[in-house]
Amino acid sequence: MSDETCIFCDIAANKMPAFRIYEDDRTLAFADINPATPGHTLVIPKQHYVNIMELTPGDVAAVHQTVQRVARAIKATLKPEGIMIAQLNGAAAGQVIMHYHVHLIPRNPGDALSA
Ligand code: 5GP
Numbered sequence: 001m002s003d004e005t006c007i008f009c010d011i012a013a014n015k016m017p018a019f020r021i022y023e024d025d026r027t028l029a030f031a032d033i034n035p036a037t038p039g040h041t042l043v044i045p046k047q048h049y050v051n052i053m054e055l056t057p058g059d060v061a062a063v064h065q066t067v068q069r070v071a072r073a074i075k076a077t078l079k080p081e082g083i084m085i086a087q088l089n090g091a092a093a094g095q096v097i098m099h100y101h102v103h104l105i106p107r108n109p110g111d112a113l114s115a
């Protein structure tokens with residue numbers, strides 16, 4: 001079930017363009033439109049959930065299998081020294097898009113996120 005007002009549901013349903021990196025029955029990985037570093041990728045369940053508290057065990061597993069798959073692909077292709085994985089729940093935590101998503105952010109010394 002999708003939320004008609006949700007941009008990530010629209011991306012999952014191909015109603016809105018995105019640079020798609022990986023897709024299976026339950027999940028989708030696509031490039032972040034405003035990457036924190038090159039290769040910044042988002043992984044979502046195709047089902048609309050707002051946050052981690054709502055996901056079913058099956059979708060928790062499916063999302064994190066995709067997170068691992070994409071992390072391996074980023075490591076093999078972009079060869080970052082590290083990969084930061086982040087997931088925000090609630091506006092107070094910085095969540096802007098209210099469809100559960102996991103950030104994968106390649107990290108290197110001296111990159112844009114370094115102090
Ligand atoms: P949040 O703060 O909710 O965890 O992060 C939302 C992320 O979604 C941000 O990094 C933002 O750049 C990304 N984003 C917002 N709108 C779009 C969009 O329309 N397409 C894509 N590919 N990414 C988006």
Ligand code: ZN
Nearest residue numbers: 006009048099
């Ligand atoms: Zn949604």
